[in-house]
Amino acid sequence: MSFLDSLWRQRLELLLGAGRAAGAELVEVFLERGDRLGVLAEQERVTSVSPSFATGAGIRVFLGAEQGHRDGFVSTNDLSEKGLLRALDQALGMLSLQRPGGNSSTLSSFQGLAELSDYGAGKQDWLGRCPGVQTIADRLLEGTERLEHHGQHLQARRGNYSRDWQEVMVAASDGTFARDLRLHQTLGLSVLAADGEHRAGVARRFGSTDLPEDLMVWDADGTASDIASSSATMLYADYVDAGTYPVVLANKFGGVIFHEACGHLLETTQIERGTTPFAERIGQPIAHESVTAIDEGLSPQSFGSLSMDDEGQVPQRTTLIENGVLKAFLSDRAGELRTGQPRTGSGRRQSYSFAAASRMRNTFIAAGPHSPQDLIGSIDRGLYCKVMGGGSVGPTGQFNFSVEEGYLIEDGELGKPVKGATLIGDAETVMPRISMCANDLDLAAGFCGSVSGSVYVTVGQPHVKVDAITVGGR
Amino acid sequence: MLDPQQLHDQLEQLASSQGISQWDMGATSSTDLSVQVDRGEPRQLKGAQRSAVTVRAWSADGRVGITSSTDLSADGLDLALRGAAEASAFGDLQEPPGLSCRSTEPTEPIERPIREAQPIQEMLSTLLDAERQLLGRHNSISTVPYNGLSERSGERIYLNSLGARRHERLSSSSLYLYARAEQEGRKPRSSGAVRLAHGSAELDVQGCIDEAAELTISHLDYAPIDTGSYTCVFSPDAFLDLIGAFSNIFNARAVLDGLSLSSRESLGQQLAVPFLSLWDDARHPANLGATAFDGEGTPTARLPLIDGGVLSHFLHSEGTARQFGVSPTGHAGMGAKVSVGPDWFEVGATPGAGSGDTSLDRHRADGVVWIDSLSALHAGVKASQGAFSLPFDGWLLKGGERRSIEAATVAGDIRTVLRSIVSLEGEPEVTPDGLCPHVWVEGLAITGEAE
Structure with a gap:
């Protein structure tokens, strides 16, 4: 049943008109209803089923160019007319604005909302088509059972599922009026293997967008077999020797390194903060000529894809780097206002309690001409990072990533497994060192946490070779 | 303001009408204000009014179901309780959480001031001045890209069908300044500082500026x-x-799940050098976020974790305590599967051990x-x-x-x-x-x- 429908038009127009009448350059309202479910299975039983529901609104008010497009943002759970007006008043007050007395519903400086762009119209039955709790439980337990079947020395086996269904509406005083329904599902399997002092934790996570029945096609046995194989390998792995090596990063989640090390620096929020070294380098080389990088929100069912962004704009395909040359930044409404970079449909937020910011969607390095073996074969002594863990980037562009599953490269061949590696460096140094890209581009679902909360993203790349990077170890 | 008595009566009535004899509820309500600045100009001003409620209901055979919502109205509570009752059909029969036997114990309230939030323009003025001072400390400090001054006032309650009615209020404020310094031909360097207080008027703003400047300059x-x-x-x-990152060593939930570095047999074993002791103390006077009760209504208390280098206690919820045959320690969250976690550590020398x-x-x-x-x-x-x-x-x-x-x-x-x-x-x-x-x-x- 639709909660956010065209009946909201009148109330939203009153709010937006009141904000404009108070002197705001632009007012935006983001409404959200969320229906979420988490299920956890451990060993042979389901130990947690956690449904949650949320409604809320975020109201953002911008001043004009002469005041630097300053903005105030207020979020609330109270969607009553009174509650929304209170939130608007607070946002206006932050900018020393006040609704005029008397009938503040004047539309004199506000032309009204456009026709509703309803991207959710064909998605109304998605929530109902999602699997029920019993089906989810059965599939998770199938996963933990298959782990037991394939694995050895498994001390803990876990499967977890989460469903995030979101109905959103965006209305702004520039006429923007749009609605969407979103569905994200994730499924993870993990183990902790232990044998005496030896321990290894291995996890795999999958995510999909807009596919209500996705859980039903999940290959539980294949996932369990993959995890069991990795945990058996890593259980007795030695710690990697610290040093500076050439490395080969595997495809799929290996793309997290570009996402963290470079992608964040190409968001206009970083230009606004003065924390990207690339602010003035459009048209200049910032990476090796073998690197072309793209961010887009269009690929069907990819975790970072959107019908519209959280500011009501249709997402685009944005070429960030082409043959090593910086081409564009990712920009949201505030980014366009403050930096002049055109909007790319990248305004994203975790929920109504965050103001949108320029964020990545599906971000990847394009395929190159080589085979993965060409990359490995070109290295006498180095590190192959088969599975990457998480990472982060600091305010000076310094990044770090953990390597969950690594192998030494010796004389152009994969050698023994190693654990405990951390890759550190900075984008300006490392991007020119990505000297070879393979022909096996693949993508992986992930989460990205930043100024506007945690959002769904895809990272990706083919196998890539970095000529030298510092590897933290023992 | 949340009214625990009114909410308790409402829930009792709703539970009775739905045939639910055992239930509990945790709820929070808060208002937040925050400001950020950028080179002498306000960057973003934010406010929020939030509420959240989590309700658990037990079925006749002892399974628990849970539902969370942002709706604290009577209709919202009704829906949440119904949702929890429905979810209980999938509850864990082997290790179901229960109500804490300590949830109705008298608890000593935490004495602390509750401060009213300052007007946002005053907060802005304070932060702009702090940024200006920090930028002026060294010619290499070009920006303070991560900064913020925030105020929060909130309250939380815990209620259950045993008659528990816990309620507490809290106000807090934080200031962080993270500067970036650049010198010709050198890599940019960055560092910063944080200060907390019950209200922004009490923040050690000068100390925060001094520390952020000193640290940033020291890394040039x-x-x-x-x-x-x-x-x-x-x-x-x-x-x-x-210590916090490895707190599963002390976590009874993680021990039972096989995810801890400890086992049941680890208690009493040497974990650290004899002169090291460690306590968890949610109620420590210096802990500005001190809470009087946990997510299950159990009172918080100081608990020794490492005594003379020896692992002496685990952190417990109601459920883990029952399995270990001990009392809950006041470290529980609230859930269908209850999480356990530390509050506030105190690391020190073992008395008499140097x-x-x-x-x-x-x-x-x-x-x-x-x-x-x-x-x-x-x-x-x-x-x-x-x-x-x-x-x-x-x-x-x-x-x-x-x-x-x-x-x-x-x-x-x-x-x-x-x-x-x-x-x-x-x-x-x-x-x-x-x-x-x-x-x-x-x-x-x-x-x-x-x-």
């Missing part, structure tokens, strides 16, 4: 470090970060690495394996003089770290996460970028 003159094994001295913040090598002094040390702050703990800590490999900000000490380390990681095993502590230097210092002295540890692996 940097050099790579040789990879190798070093004696390290952890700042209180860094050591508490490390504090290790008292001759060690970081202001006279040579060849020692001073680790000021650790980063990327979410990625570099393998909590269930005991291993860590973490980037850090710090200095190499030569004759007591600090030289900033360009970029490096520190790696090790937490169990080895706890047994390799050689000194607790100086008086414990208050940090947001606890109380801790500087901690010296020998034999840690440092990876640097020196050729």
Whole structure:
């Protein structure tokens, strides 16, 4: 049943008109209803089923160019007319604005909302088509059972599922009026293997967008077999020797390194903060000529894809780097206002309690001409990072990533497994060192946490070779 | 304002009408204000009014179901209770959580001031002035890209069908200033500081500016470090970060799940050097976020975790305590599967056992690495394996003089770290996460970028 429908038009127009009448350059309202479910299975039983529901609104008010497009943002759970007006008043007050007395519903400086762009119209039955709790439980337990079947020395086996269904509406005083329904599902399997002092934790996570029945096609046995194989390998792995090596990063989640090390620096929020070294380098080389990088929100069912962004704009395909040359930044409404970079449909937020910011969607390095073996074969002594863990980037562009599953490269061949590696460096140094890209581009679902909360993203790349990077170890 | 009595009566009535005899509820309500600035201009001003409620209901056969919502109205509570009752059909029969037997015990209220939020323009003015002062401290400090001043006032309640009616209010304020410095031909450097208080008028703004400036300037003159094994001295913040990241050692839930480095048999075993003791103390007077009760309504209390180097207690919820045959300790969350976690650590010397090598002094040390702050703990800590490999900000000490380390990681095993502590230097210092002295540890692996 639709909660956010065209009946909201009148109330939203009153709010937006009141904000404009108070002197705001632009007012935006983001409404959200969320229906979420988490299920956890451990060993042979389901130990947690956690449904949650949320409604809320975020109201953002911008001043004009002469005041630097300053903005105030207020979020609330109270969607009553009174509650929304209170939130608007607070946002206006932050900018020393006040609704005029008397009938503040004047539309004199506000032309009204456009026709509703309803991207959710064909998605109304998605929530109902999602699997029920019993089906989810059965599939998770199938996963933990298959782990037991394939694995050895498994001390803990876990499967977890989460469903995030979101109905959103965006209305702004520039006429923007749009609605969407979103569905994200994730499924993870993990183990902790232990044998005496030896321990290894291995996890795999999958995510999909807009596919209500996705859980039903999940290959539980294949996932369990993959995890069991990795945990058996890593259980007795030695710690990697610290040093500076050439490395080969595997495809799929290996793309997290570009996402963290470079992608964040190409968001206009970083230009606004003065924390990207690339602010003035459009048209200049910032990476090796073998690197072309793209961010887009269009690929069907990819975790970072959107019908519209959280500011009501249709997402685009944005070429960030082409043959090593910086081409564009990712920009949201505030980014366009403050930096002049055109909007790319990248305004994203975790929920109504965050103001949108320029964020990545599906971000990847394009395929190159080589085979993965060409990359490995070109290295006498180095590190192959088969599975990457998480990472982060600091305010000076310094990044770090953990390597969950690594192998030494010796004389152009994969050698023994190693654990405990951390890759550190900075984008300006490392991007020119990505000297070879393979022909096996693949993508992986992930989460990205930043100024506007945690959002769904895809990272990706083919196998890539970095000529030298510092590897933290023992 | 939340009215615990009214909510309790409402829920009791709803539960009765739905045939639910055992239930509990946790709810929070808060208002937040925050400001950020950018080179003399306001950057973003934010406010929020939030509420959240979590309701649990038990079925006749003892299974628990749960539902969370943002709707605290009567209709919202009705829906949440119905949702919880429906979810209980999928509850865990083997290890179901129950109501805490201590949830109706009298609890000592925490004495603390509740401060009204300052007008946002005053907050803005304070932060703009702080930024201006910090930018003026050194000509290399070009921006303060991460900064913020926030105020929060909130309340939380816990109610259950045994008659528990817990309620507390809290106000808090935080200031953070993270500066970025750049010099010609050198890499940008960054550092910062944080201050907490019950209200923004009480924040040590000057101390925050001084610390952020001093730290940022101290990292301007940097050099790579040789990879190798070093004696390290952890700042209180860094050591508490490390302890927090491996708190599954003390977590009874993790023990039962096979995810802890400890087992049931670990209690009473030597975990650390004899002069190290560790407590968890949610009610410590210096803990600005002190809470009087946990997510199950159990009163919080000071609990020794390591006593004379020996693992002495685990942190418990109602469910884990029942399995261990002990009392809940006040460290539970609220859920269908109840999480357990620490509140606020206190690291100190074991009474009568000294504090290790008292001759060690970081202001006279040579060849020692001073680790000021650790980063990327979410990625570099393998909590269930005991291993860590973490980037850090710090200095190499030569004759007591600090030289900033360009970029490096520190790696090790937490169990080895706890047994390799050689000194607790100086008086414990208050940090947001606890109380801790500087901690010296020998034999840690440092990876640097020196050729």
